[in-house]
Amino acid sequence: MSAADTPSAEPGGEQRPADPPASRLGLILWPSFLSACIASVLFFAAVDPELLRDAGPRLFADLDRETGYALGFFFFWVVAAIASALSVWLIASRGYLRRIRPTES
Amino acid sequence: MKATRNAASGSSESPAPSFYAAAAKIYPREISGRFTRIRQRTVVVLLGLFYGVAWLQWNGRQALLFDLPARKFYIFGLTLWPQDFFYMALLMIIAALTLFFVTALAGRLWCGYACPQTVWTEVFIWIERWTEGSSLQRMKLDRSPWTGRKLLRKGGKQLLWLLLAAWTGFTFVGYFNPIRELGSEIGHLTLGGWASFWIVLYSAATYGNAGFMREQVCKYMCPYARFQSAMFDKDTLIISYNDNRGEPRAARRRGSSAAAQGKGDCIDCQLCVQVCPTGIDIRKGLQYECIACAACVDACDDIMVKMGAPGGLIRYTTENAVQGKATHIVRPRMFVYGAILVIGATILGYSLATRTPLILDVIRDRNALYREVHGDHIENAYSLKVINLDSKPHSYRLQVSGLDALEIAAPSGLIDVPAGTVGTVSARLQVPSDLATGVHKITLTLAAADDARIAVREKTRFIGPRP
Numbered sequence: 001m002s003a004a005d006t007p008s009a010e011p012g013g014e015q016r017p018a019d020p021p022a023s024r025l026g027l028i029l030w031p032s033f034l035s036a037c038i039a040s041v042l043f044f045a046a047v048d049p050e051l052l053r054d055a056g057p058r059l060f061a062d063l064d065r066e067t068g069y070a071l072g073f074f075f076f077w078v079v080a081a082i083a084s085a086l087s088v089w090l091i092a093s094r095g096y097l098r099r100i101r102p103t104e105s
Numbered sequence: 106m107k108a109t110r111n112a113a114s115g116s117s118e119s120p121a122p123s124f125y126a127a128a129a130k131i132y133p134r135e136i137s138g139r140f141t142r143i144r145q146r147t148v149v150v151l152l153g154l155f156y157g158v159a160w161l162q163w164n165g166r167q168a169l170l171f172d173l174p175a176r177k178f179y180i181f182g183l184t185l186w187p188q189d190f191f192y193m194a195l196l197m198i199i200a201a202l203t204l205f206f207v208t209a210l211a212g213r214l215w216c217g218y219a220c221p222q223t224v225w226t227e228v229f230i231w232i233e234r235w236t237e238g239s240s241l242q243r244m245k246l247d248r249s250p251w252t253g254r255k256l257l258r259k260g261g262k263q264l265l266w267l268l269l270a271a272w273t274g275f276t277f278v279g280y281f282n283p284i285r286e287l288g289s290e291i292g293h294l295t296l297g298g299w300a301s302f303w304i305v306l307y308s309a310a311t312y313g314n315a316g317f318m319r320e321q322v323c324k325y326m327c328p329y330a331r332f333q334s335a336m337f338d339k340d341t342l343i344i345s346y347n348d349n350r351g352e353p354r355a356a357r358r359r360g361s362s363a364a365a366q367g368k369g370d371c372i373d374c375q376l377c378v379q380v381c382p383t384g385i386d387i388r389k390g391l392q393y394e395c396i397a398c399a400a401c402v403d404a405c406d407d408i409m410v411k412m413g414a415p416g417g418l419i420r421y422t423t424e425n426a427v428q429g430k431a432t433h434i435v436r437p438r439m440f441v442y443g444a445i446l447v448i449g450a451t452i453l454g455y456s457l458a459t460r461t462p463l464i465l466d467v468i469r470d471r472n473a474l475y476r477e478v479h480g481d482h483i484e485n486a487y488s489l490k491v492i493n494l495d496s497k498p499h500s501y502r503l504q505v506s507g508l509d510a511l512e513i514a515a516p517s518g519l520i521d522v523p524a525g526t527v528g529t530v531s532a533r534l535q536v537p538s539d540l541a542t543g544v545h546k547i548t549l550t551l552a553a554a555d556d557a558r559i560a561v562r563e564k565t566r567f568i569g570p571r572p
Binding site: 041066 | 300
């Protein structure tokens with residue numbers, strides 16, 4: 001499939017088994033979870049979710065604080081996960097590019 | 106191994122890779138020894154704190170409560186507001202620096218003894234051993250067909266895991282919602298939607314992380330495992346196999362001299378590999394997977410004693426010591442981390458000690474720049490937000506300065522604000538018309554009537570007609 005899937009050669013010349021496919025899910029979800037935590041703390045330290053209800057559009061009409069925190073957290077998580085997924089995909093797909101246009105040695 | 110390769114090449118005849126099946130399951134062998142005892146005690150103390158502190162009371166309320174719905178953090182006697190974010194940020198920076206300091210000094214002590222991933226995995230493995238037996242018995246059980254006995258053992262393990270995970274999720278959420286109310290709400294089946302959701306989510310995370318993902322979290326997901334190398338130097342405590350003493354590794358009779366037979370002390374018994382929770386061979390050198398839990402140290406020492414050889418073939422040491430050089434505990438890196446740590450802690454301590462438990466927000470009336478009153482005075486209106494951060498009620502006196510003949514028309518008396526609440530007051534300031542032309546900078550001072558140390562100043566503007 002891609003370079004990230006093939007067993008990689010260690011500096012010692014030893015072959016190491018490929019990472020399990022699900023580890024990619026971890027690579028996407030975990031860093032974005034940490035980033036979402038930081039973003040939520042910073043954002044909600046400055047902004048009370050109830051202010052969004054008072055000032056915001058109709059969308060937030062029935063917003064209570066707990067819902068505000070949860071929505072904010074998941075919003076940050078999804079955005080960060082998109083960034084993580086793009087990074088993982090860009091790194092993983094480099095091997096494919098190499099194969100269709102081999103570099104000159 | 107074969108399954109891993111198959112899954113990696115994506116060949117069609119290999120079974121579809123299930124969630125964590127592609128990595129070979131590790132059955133860490135049980136071990137006893139001094140470092141194992143230290144870890145077991147650390148686990149008991151840390152988990153005891155986690156499960157226990159949530160129930161501690163302080164002055165009639167929960168001692169440690171990050172009350173998100175009310176936007177207030179209670180840390181024993183201290184109440185922090187969103188405005189006090191500075192303290193929380195400083196506290197987190199200090200915690201991170203402490204981790205750097207300890208890492209530079211003693212390597213991955215955090216990973217081996219204190220990381221929640223290690224701590225909960227350890228307890229989940231205790232449960233696993235109790236229900237399914239030793240690592241050999243577990244391997245055999247996994248291979249055996251489903252029988253009533255297997256169902257009982259596996260089912261019992263899952264049940265205990267789920268109970269522990271649920272209690273963990275409940276306790277965790279109990280640090281953000283008052284835990285006693287949370288408990289009685291669960292008892293009466295009146296628990297709110299979000300609280301239920303977070304409890305289930307954190308329970309599931311505990312169950313998945315400690316029951317199934319285990320060492321894979323450290324290997325694939327943990328950023329600290331990767332960047333700790335930046336804090337390592339040649340004097341950092343690491344776990345290392347003594348090549349010179351151990352090689353050439355070979356089996357020999359108990360009590361026989363390795364040197365006399367031209368062999369190294371390592372008898373290649375593989376115990377250090379079998380006890381490793383991340384499944385590595387420490388004899389291949391320092392690897393990023395090593396969480397420095399010292400299980401291999403305990404295992405090897407045990408064997409060496411049985412072989413009649415001194416312990417320490419695998420041991421805590423430093424790169425300098427391995428190369429026969431002196432190890433320096435005191436070194437520039439320690440001074441730098443230490444100095445930053447001391448400065449941070451001093452700033453935090455000083456600012457907390459001198460923190461004024463009062464905040465004044467002044468907002469000018471948006472409707473009118475100014476107003477003429479009594480025919481000969483100009484009046485400006487303000488909205489004052491008085492936040493009493495103290496744990497007792499206060500009455501505050503308002504004073505103004507910065508413009509001659511500036512008078513307070515309202516509020517007429519003291520401003521009373523109960524403990525830990527926000528008071529909103531309309532203030533009206535007046536100046537004779539002939540003195541009020543143009544824009545003036547003025548200062549509002551708010552001071553507690555009963556305590557002169559509680560006082561804040563806030564600058565604003567007084568606007569009169571154009572000259």
